[in-house]
Amino acid sequence: MVVTLLLFSVSVSPLSLEDVSKVRHSDEGAEVAQLVTWSVGDTWTYDIELDAVLLVEDSPDLAGSSLELLYGDATITVAAATLHNVSGQLLPAYRLEINAYATGAGRFPEPNTGIFASGQLLVNYQETRWVRMSDLAVISRLQSLDLDFDAFGIWTTGIADFDHAHQYEPPQEVNDFPMRLNESWNSVSVHTETWTGNGGPVQISEDVVETEEVIVYNVAEIGQSPANFAGCEESYRVLWNNTNGDILEDRWWCPAVGFEAYWWTDDIALEGVDAEFWLTGFTPAETPEVVVALGANVSALNQIINVTVIGPVGQTGTLWHHSQMYNFTLESGVATLQIQAGNLMDDTPTSIDWATHGIIACVEINTDSMNCGGSTLTLEGSAIGALLRQDAIERAPMVLEVGHETTQRLGLSFRF
Structure with a gap:
């Protein structure tokens, strides 16, 4: 009996909870969000809030400056549905065009005299995003950001004006369709970044930067998003975490509109500008259905x-x-x-x-x-093998406990 228990413990010892954490899991029988397809002309509109307060206050180049929250609106439009180079193959993909504008009260120095004045920070944000059609994975993004300060028409100065390009290899699978409650998965991509222009309060790199980016996604709940958009009462909340457990993004996918009803990100630009988007409208294009x-x-x-x-x-x-x-x-x-x-x-x-x-x-x-x-x-x-491994790990503590009790009983049965 003791030998059998030892053999069993050896057979399961190479397995660990770390192995299981790399495997996606899902609640069977739960509601499912299926893949959606978009049409050229589909448009989503949002109210937005940008938080760059700490970025401004912590910048040596903007010492003494201050900034309040920025408010505005954004539009996301499907600009093209065409064949695109995806990892060396021509595959169906979408080109999204994102345009946002926001303003907020602030206090900045005049560039020549250094005299501080109150006014409005003006933010113009544009992004071109390529998305693989078969799973809506993100292939690449090109962000353009222009920050200007308007001292109520007395003078205007530029704060930052730059482009930030992102390439993901393989594409970043941010939605793993079909999605279910409690489902989780990992995305591992080589993230290549390049910058051009003036980063203003942030020193942008002159070099191409490549990093292996690991993001852990989890469908945390199904319900009404913070946007409270009609028809999105059954939205899927997808949390993005890094390997340290920090939340990178909080997104609510709404199947009824085929996009996020709400999302928050801790870094939309300049390595520290938080952003929130609340869906206010969806206008589908009129195209024949396939x-x-x-x-x-x-x-x-x-x-x-x-x-x-x-x-x-x-x-x-x-x-x-x-x-x-x-x-x-x-x-x-x-x-x-x-x-x-x-x-x-x-x-x-x-x-x-x-x-x-x-x-x-x-x-x-x-x-x-x-x-x-x-x-x-x-x-x-591979599902059967993975489930057996997971089941063995779940049962291992119980088996070891039984083995320990059996050993104790055997010990009491012998005289030494």
Whole structure:
């Protein structure tokens, strides 16, 4: 009996809670947020608040200056849906254009005399963001920030004016569809950054900076976001943490509008400007609908999957599964294809799936306004092994306790 217990303990000893923490988990049977597709012209509007108070007060170049909170609005628009270079492959992607403007009261010195004056800090923010269509992972971002101080028309001075480019390899999977309550996953990307222009109170790097960025995501709750936007009562709160457990972003994904109803970030720019966004409006573009229906949304590896595409009658198009392409014609508005599920693992393999891959079908190919639909295929594979490992770890304390009690009883049975 003692030998058996020792053998069991050796068999589980290589496993640790650290191993389990790298595996995504999910509550089965919970509500699910599925992949959405956008159309060129879709627009979301927000009220925004920027907090750069500490950035100004802690800057030696702005000694004696002060700033209150900044308030304004922002617009996010789908500017293009087209083929884009994603890790060396041409794949369907979106180009988002983000424009924001905010103002706030402050006190800054006149650049020539150094005399302080009260006025308004003017913030113009623009961002071009490329997003992979199959999972809405972020491929790249180009931020442009212009800060000016207006002393009520007496004089105006520039504070900062720069561009900050971000590239993520592989793309940063900020939403792992289908999403469920208590689901968690990791995103590991090489984040390449370049700066040009004048950073003002922040010294910007003249070099290209590459860092391995690990972000842990968790669907913490489902409910009404702080934005209280009608139709978003069942939003998915996704918390972003670094490996130290610090919260980087707090986002509420609203399936009804296909975007965040609210989000907070601890660093929208200049390494320390907090930002909050509250959704105030959503205007969907009027485009013909393209629907992708899978014969099975969950499949074993290397199976044949039936896919039905529904869309404008007579249109021709292409379906993408990874980089594999399948052409189709919508005879009577419907096309049926058979595709290989394959066995390719994604960048977030989990304890409940081998991979999740978005199947995308588009018409009006080779334009900047592709009309697309999509659905997520979940591949089962390594899940059984991961679940067994997790189960063994959960049972190990109980087994060791039983072994300890058994050893004590055996000890009392012998005379020494």
